[in-house]
Amino acid sequence: MSMQFKGKTALVTGSSRGIGRAIAERLAEGGAAVVINYLENESRAREVVDGIKARGGSAIAIQADMASPADIRRLFDEAEAAFERPDIVVANAATAVIKSIVDCxxxxxDRVFDTNTKGVFFVLQEAARRVRDGGHIVVTSTGGTKMFFGQTSLYLGSKGAVEQFVRVLSRELGPRNITVNAISPGFTDTELLPDRDRAVAAGMSPFDRIGSPQEVAEVAAFLASDAARWVSGQNVGAGGGVF
Structure with a gap:
């Protein structure tokens, strides 16, 4: 495995499970010291940390609620105290409510926008203040913002906003050679994808399957690497050709 992140520090929000966990593990495999952020499930976060350490990597777990700007500042403070200033920040934490507009x-x-929009905004604010020059910021969005689905107004609306944050911040941090990009996963094999939807989701891809968190993580790792130093302000799809 290439050690393109050796000597780097990465902070990944919402990284105790799913895509966030896969991204954190991929960065650790590349040599980065990784901060695992979780909201409630300490044992799951500890499992991620222990797995990274068992493979010779470096990681710590920090609890923080991404709906709380005060918690976000504390997360960055504790991460910096442990590993110094970050080179990579991945804003991945999110929540969803699946309801029609009339039922929301x-x-x-407040639940969705506090985490997915306000939370990402303040993660990006702290990242802009603390990421080293020449670093990389990645935000997890969704391929759903390019498609038409019912009962997803809150989730897709919250993600559409952060895609604009990415475009603006890429301009603001360009003079410091910091890249800022979004990644938009498609249907991915996580616990958030209901079993009833998996066959239909697979059929929408020319590969006739859903993606794995590790496949999405490879794209995120590219955006977090110096190989992507000439890519900024973009929303990169990782959806297996669905959108």
């Missing part, structure tokens, strides 16, 4: 409540709206 104000509580639903």
């Amino acid at each position: 409540t104000e509580e639903d709206y």
Whole structure:
């Protein structure tokens, strides 16, 4: 395995499971010291950390709620105290409410936008302040913003906003040679994809299958690497040809 991240530090939000975990593990495999962020499940986060260490890598787990700007600042403070300033930040934490617009409540709206939009905004703000010059920032969006689905207004609306944050921040951080990009996964084999939807999702891809978190992580790792130093302000699809 190439050690293109050797000597680098990475912080990945929402990385105790799913795509975030795969991204964190991929960066660790490449030599990065990785901060695993989790909201509630400490044992799952510890499992990720232990697995990285068992393979000779370096990682720590830090609990923080991405809906809380104060928690986000604390996360960066603790990460910096452990590993110094980050070279890579991946804003991955997200939540979803699947309901029609007429059934969504104000509580639903606040829950989704507090984590997916406000949370990402303040993660990007801290990343902009702390990432080393020449570093890389990656935001996980979704291929759903390029498609038409019912009952996803809150989730897709929250993700559409962060895609614009990426475009703006790429301009602001260009003078420091920091790249800022979004990655948009398609249908991926995580616990968030209901069993009832998997066959239909697979049939939408020319590969006739859904993707793995590790395949999405490879694209994220590219965007977090110096090989992508001439790529910024982009939304890169990782959807197996679905969109």
